[in-house]
Amino acid sequence: MKRLDEAPRSEAHRENNNWERENHSDTSHNKSPLLADPWKPCRQSRGFVKEWLLKLRCFLGTVCRIEWYGYAALGILTAILSFLMDLSVTKLLRAHQWLYMKLEGNSLLQFFCWTLYPSCLCAVASSFSHHICPFSTGSGIPEVRTMVAGIEMPHYLSLTNMFTKFLGLICTLAAGSTLFLGKVGPFVHLSTMVGSYLSNLCTLIQANKEEKAAGEMLVVAAAVGVASCFGAPISGVLFSVEVMSSHFSLKNYFPCFFSVACGALTFRLFSVWSGDGETLQALFKTNFPTALPFFPLEILLFALLGLLCGAVSRCYLFCHRWILQFTKTNPVLLKILTTEKGLYSGMVVFLLASLTFPHSAGQYMASKYTMKQLLTSLLDSRQWLSQSHNASVQLESEPLLEWSSSGSPIYFSLAVFLLMKLWMLVLACTLPLPAGYFMPVFIYGAAIGRLLGEGVAYVSFTGVTSDQQWASINPGGYALAGAAAFSGAVTHTLSPALLALELTGQFSHAVPILLATLLANALTCSGHCPSFYDALSISKRLPHLPSLIKACPRLPSTPVGQVLRAKAVQLQKAAGPVEVQQAVNTSAEIQIPVVDSHDYGETSG
């Protein structure tokens, strides 16, 4: 016997829904009939439990509406999922590192350990998603956008998909910085699945069956996905505002914030209780000097960084669109991607892993560190240059990560990192895996910003400017601005600016970060270039009007007449009663299209 306060965790439960609903509506009107099923066991105890549950529902309903419990549960459940995923991924990454260290001295075995571990994980993730639920691959954000727009795609919200996506994502993330893929996108998708289940549950519990708020729950779930992923509440809401639909209804505003606060709180509390941190801190806490965060003239450098990030993101988006097109048209690749997904993933990851092997090219791109370590090192406020000049400083505080193990200058390492990761990232986007593409782009942007910041620090160090103030420049600030600007430009959003602030808990750089993100966006958005998500929507032929408009800018000026030509009877917007009567007389249809004018050449909204 299923209890009402259980989450609908099984497919079988959904089939029972109809029965339960009928049963339930009976009980809500009249409590005695539930004791009148003589063929079921334990009548007394079932009756007792049901009456108790009804009382609980009444009590819960008096405090606030049932949806609010759903929003709270959504936040808490998503945060728990996020925490469990982080925990598993950390364990798997540590196992890989441990094995690699144990094989120290034998390069061949180290090579196999380095390459085969992520290859196998990714091959497993691909085969798993291929055989169990093919809808679980990719980021999921384009699909969620389409669902928020009102199109029903039940396969994307099924429990099988949730299970596959969760396990597949753990495998993908455990491949680490070799594969260089992230968590956000699939997590937003996972969160919408949880949200859709909770929405069904709320409808089931609610006494008033008329109200249904599945669309609301999806918008809230998108915000919670981002917030639980990083423990960043406000940028989650902003992400939901800007990515999900073209109009944000204020009705969803309070639910979003409520759910997001529950999610962020749970996520942070779990990280405290697990012993990661003693207090509730930001995820990538930085130690920027707050007394002198930056000088007014540096604003110009931040603007330049924004434009640079915009230019690089255009290049990246072009490559991404090209490879999406290529995988759709190349017959060999098309065949492999249709039938041998696991093999393809394994091969590609093997190629990427052998290139990032720390004894080969990997030594120039800091490949032995995890993505978290890479981001932390890029956001460090200390100048790498001064650190390498006087090693004595290094001793008193925790040491910086070594970006160049072979003694080559850090600029070379950063440049190699940027060049190699660009095409690697584009290649990784073709993998049929559950994977997010936001975090890699964020780190890539941080590397761009760091390169500029270290360059400025070098110029001021060699004494081109005699001014003392430039000596205390903070390259970490540039890395943060670069991360926000590049990821904002790639996704055509501004919420990464706030996310960068929330991730680091550093508000001193708010204005330059916002400026860089705006300029990068302005450069990328000019000329109707579709964003990363739009390109995916178009490639997957998802029905999503805004992305279609971005891809075909002349779509809104296509005359409706071209579509309506088949129907003879149309009504002009300015038609009077006589014309309406005439149209009604002429047509046998129930609905008559209303157009701006009868002229076919004219535009109609």
Place this chain on the structure above:
Amino acid sequence: MKRLDEAPRSEAHRENNNWERENHSDTSHNKSPLLADPWKPCRQSRGFVKEWLLKLRCFLGTVCRIEWYGYAALGILTAILSFLMDLSVTKLLRAHQWLYMKLEGNSLLQFFCWTLYPSCLCAVASSFSHHICPFSTGSGIPEVRTMVAGIEMPHYLSLTNMFTKFLGLICTLAAGSTLFLGKVGPFVHLSTMVGSYLSNLCTLIQANKEEKAAGEMLVVAAAVGVASCFGAPISGVLFSVEVMSSHFSLKNYFPCFFSVACGALTFRLFSVWSGDGETLQALFKTNFPTALPFFPLEILLFALLGLLCGAVSRCYLFCHRWILQFTKTNPVLLKILTTEKGLYSGMVVFLLASLTFPHSAGQYMASKYTMKQLLTSLLDSRQWLSQSHNASVQLESEPLLEWSSSGSPIYFSLAVFLLMKLWMLVLACTLPLPAGYFMPVFIYGAAIGRLLGEGVAYVSFTGVTSDQQWASINPGGYALAGAAAFSGAVTHTLSPALLALELTGQFSHAVPILLATLLANALTCSGHCPSFYDALSISKRLPHLPSLIKACPRLPSTPVGQVLRAKAVQLQKAAGPVEVQQAVNTSAEIQIPVVDSHDYGETSG
């Protein structure tokens, strides 16, 4: 001769618009006719300037659309206005303080200086707004909301109003903490006036006359108003999202952020150049300990604080609605407020000032400090208790403001402050002055939070809990959460939570602040209690549907039939062609109302 790139700063200009527009559209099609006005002087130079301007317009148009220059100009102009206002107010406040200090020793003269200075300023502000533009009184946010909803109120956007509001607001703010009124509301109104002018200018410059985006500009201007007031970009956008309309169009999202970034940047750069600060810092920079911001168990205390703020805000909103009603119904007050606005303002401020005189009751409520000093002292992370216990600590860092000059405990001072300011604030809301009501509410909330924080610190100090961690509790964090929660509850918004973070540049308390604000809002919003702005909208009979719905919750279920009863012919939503034909035959009207059903008792959206 008016130049095209001038801002339309005079009323006369508006009358010239039609002429210029005609002239302009001539020139854009054909450049020679502008030289063919033989009766005007300086034909050659005028023609040269005009052609040069046309070229400039073409060049500007190629970079981006003309509106974007408008958005940038809006941000920059509003920030300059804000900076100028701050500068004047600081000078006026300093003059008052100087005069008061000079009269040290003579209590009677000090009393007159203390009371007459703000009384005269407020009387001047009231008379000024009464005689020049009566639309300039109050906060302006309810009016701006109504305009954003699509209702045209040209008087509220006139240049006279802008001038009156600007000068009146300077007088109000110069009255200082005696009057205890703020800047945000009128500044949002000022910003929309600037925005409306710039919008007209953009329409004038634009080659394509069809597009008009006055509504967009108003939404952007509301965001800029908040952002330029505090140099807080992101909370400005969030304020615009939640206060202005029931749906936020994503079309306004990028313009909002762009304009807000320009505004915040200009505001902060001005404060650097004026010598206030060496770098670009937050307005009320705090020095919270970032290593251990707070302990998980303190979350419960923050939740309690949120509920407390919610309860107090309900009380405050009740008093506010009562006094609004009272001023509308009491015949004596009504007569005074209609004819003798200056006298009324002067008398009320004299009463408030004599109560806050530092030698009388003012000594128990720290009345000799400005609002900025009060907020800074409330947000201080050091415990006032420990400071008063060991005075030696006080020497090494900057001293705390003395809240209790007569040796009474700080709890007593805070409690007196809270009790007195509640009714003073309600009374100040009746003054016919340009004034904002957000900042006082923010400071009041900070005082509530501080009282709780100091209470907790006292309990941990006296050793009720033996745990060491509670000794290092930070009352400033409670003050910040209280400020956000109380101001959020009074205005029924969540953006104060982000504003609190941006004002202090402190992200470590993001989650508890959000939690407290949500709980306070939940308590206040329950039971369809109208917000501060809603109460003003209803009291001023402004056409604003959402606030009307909050005041009369049964409005949406009123049958449309009650309104349409006069008209005989109605169409049902589900009507087929036959019914449409019948309706068209019967009715002579051009428009036929469509209802859900013919039944009058049924609801219709």
